Every structure is written in structure tokens, then in C-alpha cells.
Amino acid sequence: MKWTRSSPSALARPECPEAVDAADWRDIQAALDGDGDAYSRLVRRYQQPIAASMWRFTRDRGQWEELVQDVFVEAYLALGTYRGLSPLLHWLRRIATRVGYRWWKQRTRRQALTPSLVQDWDRLLADDRGDSSPSEAAQVVHAILDRASVRDRLVLTLLYLEGCTVEETARRTGWSVTMVKVQAFRARKRLAKILKKTS
Amino acid sequence: MDAFERFETLAGLARVEPIPPLDVTQRVLGGIRRAERASAVQWVLPVVSGLSAVAAAVVAVLALQAWDMLTDPLAGIFSSLTVVIQ
Numbered sequence: 001m002k003w004t005r006s007s008p009s010a011l012a013r014p015e016c017p018e019a020v021d022a023a024d025w026r027d028i029q030a031a032l033d034g035d036g037d038a039y040s041r042l043v044r045r046y047q048q049p050i051a052a053s054m055w056r057f058t059r060d061r062g063q064w065e066e067l068v069q070d071v072f073v074e075a076y077l078a079l080g081t082y083r084g085l086s087p088l089l090h091w092l093r094r095i096a097t098r099v100g101y102r103w104w105k106q107r108t109r110r111q112a113l114t115p116s117l118v119q120d121w122d123r124l125l126a127d128d129r130g131d132s133s134p135s136e137a138a139q140v141v142h143a144i145l146d147r148a149s150v151r152d153r154l155v156l157t158l159l160y161l162e163g164c165t166v167e168e169t170a171r172r173t174g175w176s177v178t179m180v181k182v183q184a185f186r187a188r189k190r191l192a193k194i195l196k197k198t199s
Numbered sequence: 200m201d202a203f204e205r206f207e208t209l210a211g212l213a214r215v216e217p218i219p220p221l222d223v224t225q226r227v228l229g230g231i232r233r234a235e236r237a238s239a240v241q242w243v244l245p246v247v248s249g250l251s252a253v254a255a256a257v258v259a260v261l262a263l264q265a266w267d268m269l270t271d272p273l274a275g276i277f278s279s280l281t282v283v284i285q
Binding site for chain 2: 036039040043044047048051052055061064065068069070072073076077134135138141142144160161162163188191192196
């Protein structure tokens with residue numbers, strides 16, 4: 001498939017940076033030249049790890065697929081700005097975090113108009129006795145995090161659900177390390193209050 | 200184990216949850232085509248509105264000139280009336 005796309009990179013082909021896989025760099029340059037097949041290859045290569053990240057943002061399958069799609073569309077539109085300073089997956093994960101965060105914010109605005117099903121979440125928490133399967137545990141964790149503010153939820157999701165370090169969380173969110181530490185401290189305190197109230 | 204430690208344990212367990220497989224390649228390509236069409240429309244709109252503004256300015260200038268021409272015959276009528284009244 002051929003697309004019409006004009007990009008400065010199409011004129012001057014830069015050398016593959018050390019941080020980037022050679023195959024990725026070739027496909028990026030080809031995609032910038034308008035080769036749709038090259039971009040399909042990139043999507044196929046990275047859709048599973050990105051899908052895993054987006055699964056932390058929603059457990060609704062339809063919404064999840066839409067978010068993964070949004071990440072790759074946004075990445076394509078910004079591909080000309082990718083300089084290869086970090087591996088492509090890191091760059092895609094930053095976009096994924098931004099897309100997920102934006103979706104949470106929009107959803108929170110919509111949810112403000114409809115009452116949340118608090119009783120259902122309470123039942124879900126009460127049902128858990130510590131011998132849950134990963135799926136059940138994830139359901140409970142998502143239900144708890146759903147009660148936190150969007151900012152708290154983002155930092156707690158990255159630190160506890162994704163298992164990121166503070167530095168990795170800072171990279172993905174675009175916040176400073178100090179900011180992540182402060183936000184995490186406050187988020188933990190607020191979540192502890194929510195948990196206490198729930199139990 | 201306090202409530203937050205329990206949450207941490209659950210989050211650790213949730214981390215190993217198997218993720219369903221998916222293939223969004225075709226949807227991504229469709230999304231890119233739609234986004235590119237939308238950005239093309241975004242480029243066309245300011246151009247069209249600019250052209251409309253230029254056309255409106257030309258019409259305004261012509262209308263002013265026409266208005267000036269319209270006032271002259273009326274002035275002629277009033278000047279003759281003034282002579283009759285005097």
C-alpha cells in the first residue's frame with residue numbers, strides 16, 4: 001500500500017541510531033516515505049506490548065481495541081518527530097500513556113453526569129478473600145482505582161499494575177522524578193483512605 | 200496486612216493476568232486514512248474562509264460605490280424642491 005506523505009525525512013535518510021532496532025528504523029523511514037505496508041509491520045511488531053499497557057486503562061474489550069488503535073494512529077501522525085533517542089517501544093509507550101490518560105479524563109467528565117455503580121464495586125471487593133485468579137484480582141484493582149482521581153490513578157497504575165520504576169513512570173508521563181514521587185505519596189494516602197472507607 | 204498492602208498484593212497478581220491477543224493492523228490503517236482526510240479538510244477550511252473574506256471585501260467596496268451613485272439622483276430631486284420652496 002502506498003500513501004502520499006511528504007516528510008523531511010523522506011528527503012534526507014538519517015543513519016539508524018544506536019538505541020533503535022535496524023528493522024524498526026528501516027520500516028519507520030519507509031512509512032515516512034508513504035509505505036503503508038512498512039507501518040503495518042511496525043503495528044504487528046508492537047501491538048501486543050501496547051495492548052498489554054492499554055489493558056491497564058480499560059477492561060472493556062471494544063474500548064481497549066479502540067485505544068490501541070488510537071495509539072498507533074497518533075504514533076503515525078507524529079512519526080516524523082521520532083528521533084530515535086530511545087527504542088521505538090519506549091516512544092510508543094509514552095504515547096500510550098498519553099492516550100490512556102486523556103481517555104480517563106474524558107470518561108470522568110462523562111461519568112460525572114451518570115451515577116456510578118458504587119454498590120457493585122463494594123460487592124466485588126467484599127467477595128475477594130485473597131485467593132483470587134489474576135483476572136479477578138485485576139478486576140478488583142481496577143474497581144478500586146476507578147474511585148481514585150485520574151492523576152492518582154495514572155501514577156498508581158504505572159507503579160503497581162505495570163510495575164514501572166519511578167524513573168520509568170516519569171519517562172512515560174513526562175513528569176519529573178520528584179513530581180512522580182510526590183504524586184505517588186499523595187495518591188497512596190488518598191487510596192488508603194478510600195480502601196479504609198470501603199472496608 | 201493493612202488495606203494498602205492487600206491492594207499491592209492484588210496489583211502484583213493482576214500484573215501477570217494474560218492479555219487477550221488482538222490484531223488492529225487494518226483498523227489502524229483505516230484510522231490513519233480517516234485522520235489524513237480530516238487534516239486535509241482542516242487545511243482547506245481556512246483557505247476557503249480566507250477566499251470568502253476577500254470576496255466579501257470586494258462586494259463591500261462595490262456596494263459603497265453603488266450607494267454613492269444612488270445618493271446623487273436623490274440629491275438632484277431635493278435641490279430642485281429647495282428651489283421651488285424658495
